[in-house]
Structure formats: C-alpha cells, structure tokens
Amino acid sequence: MKILVCISSVPDTTSKINFTADKSAFDKNGIQWVINPLDEFALTKAVKLQESQGATVTVINVGDIATEPVIRKALAIGANDAVRVNLDPKDSYSTAKEIAAVAQNGGYDLILCGKESIDYNGGSVPGMVAQLLNQPFVNASVGLDVNGSEATAVREIEGGKETISVKLPAVIAGQKGLVDEKDLIIPNMRGIMSARTKPLQVVEPTSSEVKVQGVSYDSVPPRAAVKMVSPDNLDELVRLLHEEAKVI
Amino acid sequence: MAVFVYAENINGVYKKAAFEAVSYAKAVADQAGDTVTAISVNPTDSSDLLYKYGASNVINIKDEGLKSFSAKAFAQAVSEVADGNIIIFPHTTDASSVAPMLAIMKNYSLITNVLEAPESLSPFQVKRRAFSGKGFMHAKAEGTGVIVTVSQNAFGVKENAASGSEEVKNLSVANEDTKVVSHEQSSGKLDLKEAEVVVSAGRGMKGPENWGMIEDLANVLGAATACSKPVSDIGWRPHTEHVGQTGKAISPNLYIAVGISGAIQHLAGVNSSKTIVVINSDPEAPFFKSADYGVVGDAFQIIPALTEKIKAIKG
Ligand SMILES: Cc1cc2nc3c(=O)[nH]c(=O)nc-3n(C[C@H](O)[C@H](O)[C@H](O)COP(=O)(O)OP(=O)(O)OC[C@H]3O[C@@H](n4cnc5c(N)ncnc54)[C@H](O)[C@@H]3O)c2cc1C
Numbered sequence: 001m002k003i004l005v006c007i008s009s010v011p012d013t014t015s016k017i018n019f020t021a022d023k024s025a026f027d028k029n030g031i032q033w034v035i036n037p038l039d040e041f042a043l044t045k046a047v048k049l050q051e052s053q054g055a056t057v058t059v060i061n062v063g064d065i066a067t068e069p070v071i072r073k074a075l076a077i078g079a080n081d082a083v084r085v086n087l088d089p090k091d092s093y094s095t096a097k098e099i100a101a102v103a104q105n106g107g108y109d110l111i112l113c114g115k116e117s118i119d120y121n122g123g124s125v126p127g128m129v130a131q132l133l134n135q136p137f138v139n140a141s142v143g144l145d146v147n148g149s150e151a152t153a154v155r156e157i158e159g160g161k162e163t164i165s166v167k168l169p170a171v172i173a174g175q176k177g178l179v180d181e182k183d184l185i186i187p188n189m190r191g192i193m194s195a196r197t198k199p200l201q202v203v204e205p206t207s208s209e210v211k212v213q214g215v216s217y218d219s220v221p222p223r224a225a226v227k228m229v230s231p232d233n234l235d236e237l238v239r240l241l242h243e244e245a246k247v248i
Numbered sequence: 249m250a251v252f253v254y255a256e257n258i259n260g261v262y263k264k265a266a267f268e269a270v271s272y273a274k275a276v277a278d279q280a281g282d283t284v285t286a287i288s289v290n291p292t293d294s295s296d297l298l299y300k301y302g303a304s305n306v307i308n309i310k311d312e313g314l315k316s317f318s319a320k321a322f323a324q325a326v327s328e329v330a331d332g333n334i335i336i337f338p339h340t341t342d343a344s345s346v347a348p349m350l351a352i353m354k355n356y357s358l359i360t361n362v363l364e365a366p367e368s369l370s371p372f373q374v375k376r377r378a379f380s381g382k383g384f385m386h387a388k389a390e391g392t393g394v395i396v397t398v399s400q401n402a403f404g405v406k407e408n409a410a411s412g413s414e415e416v417k418n419l420s421v422a423n424e425d426t427k428v429v430s431h432e433q434s435s436g437k438l439d440l441k442e443a444e445v446v447v448s449a450g451r452g453m454k455g456p457e458n459w460g461m462i463e464d465l466a467n468v469l470g471a472a473t474a475c476s477k478p479v480s481d482i483g484w485r486p487h488t489e490h491v492g493q494t495g496k497a498i499s500p501n502l503y504i505a506v507g508i509s510g511a512i513q514h515l516a517g518v519n520s521s522k523t524i525v526v527i528n529s530d531p532e533a534p535f536f537k538s539a540d541y542g543v544v545g546d547a548f549q550i551i552p553a554l555t556e557k558i559k560a561i562k563g
Pocket of ligand 1: 449477478479493494510511512513514517527528533545547548
C-alpha cells in the first residue's frame, strides 16, 4: 500500500501573528515553523499503517526551500521519502492542484491530510485534491482502518460520529482523534539521522493559477480592559452579564 | 448574479447554521439586486422556515441515494441544481466537506470561514477568519464564480421574510464510493459550534468527577460545554469538546472559562466570542488579559454559587 501524506509548514502555535506595515502580508520575521498540528495526526496514522501493513509513506509539501526543515522532521517521524513542489503557495486551489498533479501518477492508495492548516484555515485542500483526482473524500476523520482495497473511517459530525466505508483510493482528512495525542511520534536521534539521507525530491510546479488572493490582513482588535468582580459579589457579575453585556 | 445557498439539515431538520447561511445569502442578494435560491437535500422541514430569512425559491432535492452523507455525491447534487455564480454554504463539518469538491466541479473560487457581508461583489471580496482567530484576511476571488462558507455565529441569523416558492428536483446521483456503516447522534446535546453560550473548563477542575458543576451551570444557561486541550488529552472529556487552535473554533455570545489558564493556543479558538468571563484562582492567569469580566477565586466555590444566582434570575 502506498500512502501520500500532505503536510503544511505553519507558524508554531505559540507565534504572535503580525502583518507587514502595509498589511499586505503575514510578517514571517522571527517565526518558528512546524508541521501543521492536524497534519501530524495524519502523518502518525500513516506511520502506524506502515508498521502494521507494510505501507510506504511519502510526504508531500508545496512550498519553497524554507520548508525543508519541516519536511525533514516528517521524514524523522518515519515517512520513507518526500516530495517538495517548489512553489510558495498562494491559495488552497494552487496547493491542491500541485498535490493532485504529483498524486496523479503516483498510484497512491490513500492520501491523508489534516483537515485544515492553522495558518490560513482554508480547510479546502483535501476536498479539492479528492475532486481533482475524482476520488471519494472523508473529512474530519477521528478514526481509520484499512483493509485491502477498502478503508473504514470514522468522522466527527455535529453532536456525534459516523462510520463510513470507503473504496480506495481515497482522500481522508484527519484531526485529533485519528491517533491519540500520546501516540504522536517525537523523532528520536536515529530518526533524525536517517531523515538526512532519505530521498527528498524537488519538482517544479505545473501551473501558477490562483483563485483567491489575500488582499490585506488585520490583527484582532484588543478587548477593553477586564472588569474584575469580587468572588463575594457574584450578584454584581450576574447584573453585569444581564444588564451591561446583555448575554443572559 | 443569482445567489444560491445550501440549507443544511440534519435528518431533515434545518440547522441554525442553515438559517444563518440564508440570512447571509439574502444580504449578498440585496447587494447584487437579485434573489436567493436555497437548496436542500431531502428536507422534512417546511420551506417556510427558509422564506423567513429571505429565500424566495427553495429547491428540494429528493434522492434516496443521498439519505446518508457523502461529500462527493452531495457536491454532485448541488452542482446539478446551483446555476448561479454565487453559492453560499455554512461552515459546518458537512458543508465544508462539500464546498471544496463543488469548487473544483464548477471551477469557482472558494473562500471559507467568512465573517461579514462582502466588501465588494465584483471582484468578490470579503473578510475571513485566518491564523486560527489571531488575524483576519480580506480575500478576493478571481474569476466570476465564487463559493463561500460562512463561519458559524459570525454573521448571525436575521429574519427578513420573502414570499417564496418551492420546487422539487428528483435526482439519482451515483453514490458508490462511500457507504455509511453506522451513525451515532447523541440526542439532546447542544451543538458546541452553534451554541450562543458556552461554559468551558480546564485543568483547574482537577478531575472528571468535578464536571457536574460545570454541567449544572451550562444547564441553567442553556449552554454547551467545552474544555481545554489537556483536559481532552487526558480523557476527562471527549475530544469533541476541545476548543482552541487545534480544536474547535467557536464564537458564542458568552464564553465562560473556568480554571483555564488562557494559553495562546486556547485563546486562538475562543477570542472571537462576544463576551468572555474568566474564573481562575490565579490573579496572574493570562486569560484575564483577554476577558471582559474576571473573578479571581476558587471555582469549586464560585461555580455552584453562580449557578444558584443565575437560576434565581432566570426563575
Ligand atoms: C501544538 C499545540 C496545540 C495546542 N492547541 C490547544 C488548543 O487547541 N486548545 C487548548 O486549550 N490548548 C491547546 N494547547 C495547550 C495550551 O498550550 C495549554 O497547555 C492549555 O490550554 C492549558 O490548559 P488549561 O488552561 O486547562 O490547564 P493549565 O495550564 O494547567 O491551567 C489550569 C488553570 O486552572 C487554574 N486553577 C487551578 N485550580 C483552580 C481552582 N480551584 N479554581 C479556579 N481556577 C483554578 C490555574 O490557576 C490555571 O490557570 C496546545 C499546545 C500545543 C503545544
């Protein structure tokens, strides 16, 4: 079985988000880059399938050379090899097109993604890849088993869960729950050393078409100063919520 | 510029998110000088519910094959009936699975997590959530067709009655690639993303056995419950309740955070709540900086007392 895992390189979760002075772009100064946390669930799941079913795991990232440390980290976690499409992606569509172009001839049985990236929060790449490849798609997956040419995925729905059987090849977008948090793999020294020599293929993009442009960005306006209420005067809190904030 | 909107239902019953999406579509249609056509798959609810928010046509897709959900088959069905150049979806789990597939089928631009009415229609430009709530992006669509997903609880539900008519479309979309094996819906629980009030608790609660008081407070407020990430990692609460950068992003009218420190990853998912109340024993807890109202004290004393006081005024 061949698995392709899509990973996105995103600002570390503790990053303060700033924009350039003219507000036209995200300010990358001083940012640490990590594997998108939701992609880490997908990657760990793939490595588990590699162990249990002898699958091979290829990671793919659409990004410029600056994303290579993050790709090496994915290799250290256990992927067999990697592909980087040499394009600083401008929107979900261009990202999805490049992933689909690589997947097209790769003969992958399963494409795993995180359900959204924590930077631009598009949540669109996995579904777009599925449609570009004309494959079935299961989103927000919190469980996955593979059995021959079929997978059983559990997906989260509002107020419940649904178990779905899917014919492979398919695209599955995962989130927390796809594997347990405690099972996320922290690369060890051996993994890090071997990642240095694992194949990382760089391919050029197939097109430069973009469908959505980020025109400008704003920071979140600060909240007014907090009003502190004494724990001995909860009547006051109730009054404020009722009369001032009008939320109860 | 015909405006179409996907009115999502669960087991035939329209979701609040559907009314919000129709309300949004109506605002877009007013800007465009056109009308709203709502699309629904196998609804049992009356179309009157959609006219109330401004839909003037409702297309009810009848398809036995779509009794259970498949992102691809639903996208195919919507694609067959939505022949406008603006298509609105709510940003629910199902709709945000359908929208990207539809965008490829139609070769339209897709802008997700939209917060406000468009800033311009041609080109289509709109403010959206980005950086997990740590920033906003003004996104512009290229080309003429656009699909948007509207972030839940952002635009709001707005009554705006139109007189409408209903049309039934019988489709039989092929749905062979996926099959729903089982479906579990926990009844009676408020949906966290739709809830207008959320009571959330963190590691400060010490253990799962102490959640009764959080649920009591939620009950008197008609609220949904949520939690911080470590709480769901340890298994005190189901991970479906985890809010934040790697959990659910929510924007209720009132968010009450009990025994939660207010780490940046937690704030990312909740700071678009309209009013935030923080209850924490540590006066230095970072969450106070992002709160509207704060109480320094022991949650084990404050929560039961607060519950009684709210019960009294709700009387
Ligand atoms: C990659 C990554 C992603 C993450 N994503 C998320 C996310 O999506 N959501 C999230 O929540 N976190 C996330 N985190 C974790 C985050 O950094 C914090 O660790 C977490 O939010 C802390 O949870 P907490 O506030 O419940 O616990 P703690 O940090 O342990 O804080 C407990 C709080 O309870 C207070 N307290 C203790 N006893 C009482 C009492 N009796 N009465 C009142 N208050 C009391 C304490 O003063 C303290 O402020 C992420 C971390 C990483 C590394």
